[in-house]
Amino acid sequence: MSIRQRLYPESGQVAGLVEHCHHARFVFNIGLEQRSMWRRDKHLRGPLSVPRVNAASQMRELAQLRAGTDWLRAGSSSVQQAALRDLDRAFMNFFAGRAKYPRFKRRSDREGSFVVRDLSVRRLNRKWGEVAVPKIGRVRFRISREWAQITCASSARVTHKNGRWHVAFTIPAPARFEPGTGPAVGIDRGVANTLALSDGHMLQAPSLTKFEQARFLRLQQRLARQQKDSQRRGKTLEALVVLRGRLENRRADWVEQTTTALACTHSVVAVEDLRIRNMVRRPKPKPAPGNPGVFLPNGARAKAGLNRAILASVWGRFLIRLEHKMPEGTLLRVDPRNTSLTCAVCGHCAHGNRESQAVFQCQSCEYTAHADTNAALVILDRALNTTTAAGHAVPGRARPVTAGNANQLAA
Template identity: 35%
Template structure:
């Protein structure tokens, strides 16, 4: 049985003094990270010299002795060194992306309003104390003290480092990267499946034996939109930097974090179910970044210099629904879990017309508005659900259903029409209009 690296995250509860010490540590780490990016960019622009992490670490030691930067010596040096390494790794990832064609952005400065972090390695001599059966454990950190955290599950091995985080909503967490054993994967119930991601429903899964189910879109952003709008209006009327401004901003961050946690929980459970039940999984190649671009201006045909309506508001609502669904996170989780369980994960081309092609006779019937949820094939007369038909086509395009083609179109018809029999919770009605914002 092999092992894999995983992160075990626990909720921490620092005291007031410990929170102040961690705030100093976070601020120093952020300062060092930003200073490395600024200094490296400056030296390259003005002298063509690439500053390395080792060189800047030596300069940091000298910087601590200056009167203006003596406060850097009030915190542990290990997280500062790790911050330099993280900034250097950001540059390496950027240049590697330039060579390979991956879209990796240039390293950016860290903000005090985002997630704060400090990483302690074994050289910091951190210590974990936990009594068997106890609900709480303690993490001893240099210049912070004995930090209390919730022991929700046992660590599978001894961690070599620990990262202390503070989220924008004020929650503290400790995260341990550990080697965890790869558990034997459950016996899959199906040979293969195709998954169609959408906004009317989060995902439609169709297996090779004709069964399937639908994962409903939680629409977390829509449900929280009224509360967020009220809080943001309240924030705009308050004085920046005041205590009330800080409390309102904290409430907004807490609302967003609650949505993120609920979304990640649903996506993780969905990915686990898909990879547990299927030996092979077919997915679409989606460019979410391009799909959520704003509507292009539409020049007026008869009015030079003026513009025609381009449905900008409707496109903005569709963009919110796409981002709220978390397609990219779901695909990434399926790929990670599939690799751990030895599943075959395949992705089809981005421009495959899965929603325009009949999965029974493979006739391409042209583009259809998003409001059309069911349609009849003009060639074979099959009554198909839009998302279920697309899921079957994705499975066929990935080469996971060659055996189905040898048996003719009856199996494909059964796959695409399985939801219409009432066995799965698909949307009812023909040509039903779906509100996308």
Template identity: 35%
Template sequence: MLTGRRYRLKLTTAQAAQCEEFGNICRAVWNTALEQRREYRRRGAWMNYHEQAGQLADAKTEHDWLKTAPSHILQQALKDLDRACRDHGTFRVKWRGKQRWNPSLRFPMGKLIEVERLNKRWGRAKLPKLGWVQFRMTRQLGGAVRSATVSRDGRDWFVSFLVDDGATTPQRHAAPHSGVGVDRGVAAAVATSDGKLIDRDFVSPGADERYRRLQQKLSRQKRGSANRKKTLGKMRRLKRRERDRRADFCSQVAAELTDRNALVVLEDLRTRNMTRSASGTAEEPGRNVAQKSGLNRAILDKGWHKLELALRNAARYTGSEIVKVPAAYTSQTCAVCRAVDPESRESQAVFRCTQCGHTAHADVNAAKNILAAGRAVTACGDLAVRRSVKQEPQPALALVGTPRL
């Protein structure tokens, strides 16, 4: 099974400058190839990877600066562009700007990469044209290296190894009849159907205050100045710590849920659509823009999409099934009598059924409804968007039915 291992690099000044140069060349190849693809599309023609790879080889004879970087990382940049254009469309793929894009280069030839442990804390890897680079070896690789990606985050450089650890997905979970429903929220990041509320603060009050002061300082500095770059570097480091805490939280929660449950059910939430700006246009300005922007920040802060990705990654090792069900009426339905009434949701945290009087935490009640919907879907043999023709979904799954007026 393929998995990733990420380590912080300790580059020399010359190696860091070399990585920066390689990244700039990859960025130039990406932008040039993207512009070429767009010009072809405007004329109703197509350009694929193989044609551009051949033209890249010809361009090296005319431009010596292309020879500085290893050939396969430039070819990999063209492959990534080809995949991005196929997945999102040529005119939806973004340019790689010098100010907004962090240098990144991938070495796809795993046979050319050597990794050695130097001592308890440090290891080193031999990369084409970079030579031996040291990295903070916080854990063993655990398998054969398939590729390596060197990237910069702020002022620090990192290397990510794609490793084949030899593991396989189990045919059957250790607890095959277990299941859990997961409700992702804003007050608590995760609420489970067994009554657990799991949350964590990813930003400390001190870090939040430091970031606010850095923002004020940044607004008074001149664009392009050295002091402004230092301030931006400090802000990026604070945000990176926040992202690392969020990723660690999602990984821990995902490992616990998949280790204990053969079925993990989530709501089918379109996070990208839910966090769109409400500012509108000049002709039709949006309403409640400040409230919507606050909700967007809260949703992104809890890492809803990162949790889903972490669950799917962890499920590969436990054999768990990740099922998504419609989110309609899950927070308005009683988990006991199945009555649907918006008035049952008294507040953010309190659910009291207007029919049977059942009282529970609102998010836990929603998680139980999500689990019931997921079990009904799997009973129909339907784990995707399409419906099985063998059995009709039960009305209870719906949370279907019309809400009470």
């Protein structure tokens, strides 16, 4: 696990930090290109004609490259070697199926990072500390965590994003929270209401204010008219970075506070086992029959708006942090099929049950409730009335909730 602290470099140290980011990005990209060329051409030259490219061979070649390149030699070898380790870890995650194929890092991304392996920290006072960065010296950072957590860190990563510098200390994973004593709760994740709890509470992820949204739109329109690499374009990008950073901080704070409150309050939390990556895929093109090269409308624009709303709701980050904090076996994932169409009282499932986005009225028993609250009750019922294994609810036919115990589940 990592804990992030805000870094406050002096004016003379910023150039050195930026140069470290450039070195790490360059070494990562050239190492990625070397591995891609080896994989791409090995069927032509034979797998045994050229030694396999791996982290060890690239470390040796990096030393030769530094000897012949003044720009790289002026930087830190530990920072550049750490970039190759990041590349090797990215390929390991790719082959294990945990991530996509590594991509090149662009300078135009206006963000970067590098690793500090030989970590040395020093405390100045109650609020400020210093971390030693190779070739730069000690850089001040703001202390917002317990100092004992920082001193037990094994390494750190310096990041530059949204115009701010941070240092993330790698620490051992903390212990999970103690099981809550409150009732079990079901959570329905949505777009209109980010989180709908089975007890009737609605939680909404924060966003930019109306004034900030209008300013963001104006800045984007201005950016589209400006020339690349111009000074005015750079100022517009800096203004956009401020708004993006503000939004990122609000969402991160909301996720942490919400997941902590749920983990400390409820003994069991049930959520839908959603495949978010599949939900935000773009729709497939619809070729016009008998007319090659012509495509029919496929709702791509409306789907793009829905995808943005799903990503803005931070469903994935919320579930990851909740899983980190909940004790083992208390976070249950259930089959999400037809949870919004099933009645929480009689179990009747039909498309006509949901009259609108917010209104649910069962056609069989005439039970009426908020649609999201009803879905959260169905999710909770599926979790409590199916056998569980390793924190996952096995999909199955859940016992219908009776009119007598519907209120008990909501409580």
